[in-house]
Structures are given as C-alpha cells and as structure tokens.
Amino acid sequence: MGIKFGTDGWRAVIAEDFTFKNVEIVTQGIADYLNEASQTEKVLVIGYDNRFLSPEFSKRAAEVLMANGLNILISDKAMPTPVTAYSVVEKHAVGALMFTASHNPPSHNGVKFIPYYGGPALPEITDSIEKHVRKVQESLDIKHIPYTKGQEQGKVREINVMDQYITKLKDLVDQDVIANSGLKIAVDPMYGAGVGYLDRVLTELGCNVTAINNYRDPLFGGKMPEPSEKVLDELTQMVKDNNYDVGLAMDGDADRFGIIDKDGTFITANQVLSMLYLHLLKKGEKGPVTKTVSTTQMLNRIAKHYGEQILETPVGFKYIGKNLMEEGCVLGGEESGGLSILGHVPEKDGILACLLIVELIAKEGTSLSDILQEIDEKYGKLVNERIDVHTTYEEKERVLSLLEKWQPEELGHKQVVDISKVDGLKVSLDDGSWVLIRPSGTESLFRIYGETTDLEQLRLLQNDVRSALNI
Structure with missing residues (x-):
C-alpha cells in the first residue's frame, strides 16, 4: 500500500x-x-x-x-x-x-x-x-x-483551547459593530469539528443565533460534509423560511466555509474573498492580497484600485500561508473556500471567514447580494465557474502531452495575451478573461476554470478549450 x-x-x-x-x-x-x-x-x-x-x-x-x-x-x-x-x-x-x-x-x-x-x-x-x-x-x-x-x-x-481561540477571533473583528447589529443568524457546522464554535462566539457578541446539525454524526447526516450549494439545501431553506440575515456553514473540520444570503442565494468563495478584501481595505488595513491561480481576478481589480500588490500562487493553501507569513498580505484565499488574514494563523479558517462575513453585514447594514452588486458596478461584473472533465488514463496522458505544446493565439474570439504554467496551463485574454486547465493529481480528470464578463462568453471559452483538447 x-x-x-x-x-x-x-x-x-x-x-x-x-x-x-x-x-x-x-x-x-x-x-x-x-x-x-x-x-x-x-x-x-x-x-x-x-x-x-x-x-x-x-x-x-x-x-x-x-x-x-x-x-x-x-x-x-x-x-x-x-x-x-x-x-x-x-x-x-x-x-x-x-x-x-x-x-x-x-x-x-x-x-x-x-x-x-x-x-x-x-x-x-x-x-x-x-x-x-x-x-x-x-x-x-x-x-x-x-x-x-x-x-x-x-x-x-x-x-x-476553545476559550483562547474564541478570544483571539474576537480580537480580529469589530465587536461593537457586531454587538449593535441585532443580526439573526443560522449556523450549520455540518456535524463536524466546528460544532459549538461559531454559534458560541456570535451569541457572546450579541447575535440571535440558531444552530442546526450541531452534534457528532460520523455519517454527516448521510451527506458529504462539504459546504457547497447542493449540500446546504437545509440551511438555505431555513434562512429563506425564517427571515435570517445570513446562513453560515463550515465543512467537516471547519477550515472551509459556505455562505447563504438572506434570500437563499449561495455566495461563492470567489465572491466572499472579494467582499472581505475590500472590507478589510475599507477598515484601514494596508497590504497586498494573495490568491491561487484559479481564484477570481476581482481581487486584482480591487488591489489595483487601492494601489496594492497581488501575489498569485499555485493551487494549495500552503503557498497562500507562506505569503501571509512572509509578504504581509492582508488576506489570502482560494476559490475552493479557504481563507485567512494577517494577524491570524496562516491556515484556512472557516470559522473566521464566517465571522468576518457577519462583521461585513453588520457594518454595511445590507444584504450580501446588494454589496456584490455595488462591487460589480464599481469594478465590472465577472462570472466564473469550474467544470470537471473525466477522462480515461490514456486520454489524460494524451491531453497532458498536448498541453505541453499548446499555444493558442485566440480563444472565445478574444486574443491571447499571456500563457502561464505556474500550475496547469492558464491562458489570459485581452479583455481580462482567463481560462485555466489543471489535471487532477490523483484521478483521470481535468479541471477547467474560467472567468469572463458573462455566462455566454464563459460557455464559449469552455467549449473552445474542450474542442481544442478534444475532451
């Protein structure tokens, strides 16, 4: 073995x-x-x-x-x-x-x-x-x-160390803003190790909190302990039916987060990262942001607006953590739901991410969807998606060989301006769109990430890549 x-x-x-x-x-x-x-x-x-x-x-x-x-x-x-x-x-x-x-x-x-x-x-x-x-x-x-x-x-x-950790978390947020917000919050630790953490800290900060799935179940209620849109149906329904301001979830070991807006909309990790980086900058934090190659360009746009640097890494929070420690990054994150900030441990923390979202809602006094709309209006709308393409072992080898020498000049009717091999193959286009093709390290599978201005253009990009690589 x-x-x-x-x-x-x-x-x-x-x-x-x-x-x-x-x-x-x-x-x-x-x-x-x-x-x-x-x-x-x-x-x-x-x-x-x-x-x-x-x-x-x-x-x-x-x-x-x-x-x-x-x-x-x-x-x-x-x-x-x-x-x-x-x-x-x-x-x-x-x-x-x-x-x-x-x-x-x-x-x-x-x-x-x-x-x-x-x-x-x-x-x-x-x-x-x-x-x-x-x-x-x-x-x-x-x-x-x-x-x-x-x-x-x-x-x-x-x-x-629960008491010490919770004290540390409270020190990282504006406790008064949260305490005065009167927010009504639903929490779902998904039967995982995060049981008792987020609901406790939010209750101590004066929020009205209801927790579900907050006991040990090694079978995780018959679902995957992953805070994705399709798995968080119970939390989504609860938020919609009972007028909660937000629904917060963490995965099995509470290092990743899932966020549901007050109208039941699932907020993606890319959207959370963008909102929180902007939120930290508005609070007066100064410094670069670090993200993986598969994470949204919205962070680049926000950093550029504030005259800050963006540090892009291969996929893996280990590289994000290194930049948090060595480069003074205000925030580090990845599109798969990992996040940490300056002043905290350089490890993904789903509990912290959820708490920062609460601080953001309390500070802005509006829904996450409204905040996102403001960001889109100011920095330009972006649509992103990851699709997984399963292949055979032989097919995977063929595509890997093709990727080694693939140098497209155009994709989705847009000119290619850069090709990066930091992790997989990332093609950047002249309108700011990009597509990334990464092979799985363990399966016969390719992940195709893409980001552009609208869904139609995104589908065009995805189809062009699949057609060129015949997958």
Whole structure:
C-alpha cells in the first residue's frame, strides 16, 4: 500500500487502508522526521474531527509519539483544523497531527502534519515525511507505549483551547459593530469539528443565533460534509423560511466555509474573498492580497484600485500561508473556500471567514447580494465557474502531452495575451478573461476554470478549450 503524504496529509478509506497499523507507520515516520529535524525537547499537539474512530486513531498516534520521546498535548474533544493550528502557536509546539479527512466522504479518514508555524506543511516538509514513512514501511520498526503508561509518566496531557481561540477571533473583528447589529443568524457546522464554535462566539457578541446539525454524526447526516450549494439545501431553506440575515456553514473540520444570503442565494468563495478584501481595505488595513491561480481576478481589480500588490500562487493553501507569513498580505484565499488574514494563523479558517462575513453585514447594514452588486458596478461584473472533465488514463496522458505544446493565439474570439504554467496551463485574454486547465493529481480528470464578463462568453471559452483538447 502506497502512503502518499501531501499537504493535506494522507487520506484513505477507513478499515481498507486507513487502519491502526498504517496510522502507526505514518506516525512513526513523522516522529523520525521530527527527531531528525530537532534535538530539543519536543511538544506536539494532536487534534481530531468527528469522523468514525478519529479519537481512537489520535490516541494510538500518541502512543507511538510518546515512545519516540515526544510530549503530547491531545485535545479533550473534537477540534477544528484551524484551532489545532492555533494550538501549535499558542503552546509553542513543534507541530501537530490533525486527524481529519476534511470534506471527504464519511468512509474516509486522514491525518495531516501542521508544522510549528501553524499553517499547512510546505513541500520540503511533506517530501521528507514521506521518505521517513517509506523507510518505516520497509523496516516496520515502530516504537510504542500504552496510553495509560504515558499518562502515568506525564508524557501526555489533555488540552482545550476553545476559550483562547474564541478570544483571539474576537480580537480580529469589530465587536461593537457586531454587538449593535441585532443580526439573526443560522449556523450549520455540518456535524463536524466546528460544532459549538461559531454559534458560541456570535451569541457572546450579541447575535440571535440558531444552530442546526450541531452534534457528532460520523455519517454527516448521510451527506458529504462539504459546504457547497447542493449540500446546504437545509440551511438555505431555513434562512429563506425564517427571515435570517445570513446562513453560515463550515465543512467537516471547519477550515472551509459556505455562505447563504438572506434570500437563499449561495455566495461563492470567489465572491466572499472579494467582499472581505475590500472590507478589510475599507477598515484601514494596508497590504497586498494573495490568491491561487484559479481564484477570481476581482481581487486584482480591487488591489489595483487601492494601489496594492497581488501575489498569485499555485493551487494549495500552503503557498497562500507562506505569503501571509512572509509578504504581509492582508488576506489570502482560494476559490475552493479557504481563507485567512494577517494577524491570524496562516491556515484556512472557516470559522473566521464566517465571522468576518457577519462583521461585513453588520457594518454595511445590507444584504450580501446588494454589496456584490455595488462591487460589480464599481469594478465590472465577472462570472466564473469550474467544470470537471473525466477522462480515461490514456486520454489524460494524451491531453497532458498536448498541453505541453499548446499555444493558442485566440480563444472565445478574444486574443491571447499571456500563457502561464505556474500550475496547469492558464491562458489570459485581452479583455481580462482567463481560462485555466489543471489535471487532477490523483484521478483521470481535468479541471477547467474560467472567468469572463458573462455566462455566454464563459460557455464559449469552455467549449473552445474542450474542442481544442478534444475532451
């Protein structure tokens, strides 16, 4: 069995590949990486979500880590990924293990490593961990002590940083503006690790909050724990039927967000990022914005208007996190629903994103749709979409070969002005439109992202790409 340990760690089907034995192998590899990287006394945090067996997998990992000389701070209950990242910084730990498969199906679980800076692991770290994991797979040399023995020796301690994390969140927003708004809010943590966080902070800030799906269900109510338009039908109906000002959702580990406007309109991540960057600039924040190549050009337009820089990265929040840390970016985000801001951990935080949306609505005193209309009027309307095109393995290889040398001069009756290979192949056109073709790293699949001024032009672009590549 090949254990591929990327930025999101290793994910697999429970009981098929995601077994206690394989968790021990991965954990031993991480312990070997940490012991090679540093000789000082090491404290490691362990967090876990509400998935099947997550608490038990976490304790098994602790048994391996303690036997390798690490002291463990393990969460006393399910803990969101951004809160685990915050714990690493707050506790001055060398890193954290987070047991989660995020928004993947209930049949899956996973484990990821969060380094000392509290953000996604960069490729040099995950590459090193993967090498150590491969060595352990060959040797099967795994150290282990019983959890109870570790407790007796003081090597493991349960922690709960919910209070500190919520205090931190409150410091990042205008509490008075929210407190005086009288907003009526519906919250859906989707049975995930975010249960009890957003509803608590909003209630403490004086909002009228109702939470649904706010208890552990490893089957996530029979749905995917992904805050997408089609999955959030219950929250959408609730907002429309009961005159809520906004509906807020988070995925299974609360690092991604889903937003429903008061009329039941699903607000896309691209729209959220645009509104929040503009909101932060209006608040007086100064600095660049960082986004992935697949994320909206509206951020470019707003940054240009304010004389700020835009930093574009390959897809993956690890690159966004790096820019947040090193470049002083006011906001960083990706079209798949990840966001963080300056002054917070450089990790996706769906709870923070939802709280910032509440601050925005409270400040503007109007609906999100109205705010978006104002943005469109000022900066020009943009329409974007991602389509997934499934192929065979052979087809994928053919298209990849074609993409290597494809240099179109025109697409959608517009002139090509730039071709970028930062991540996949991105074609920019003379009217500001663009299209990006990215192969999936794990499936026979291509993702085609596009953005232009209207839906008809977008369809034309998509069809031109599919026709040229014959997919």
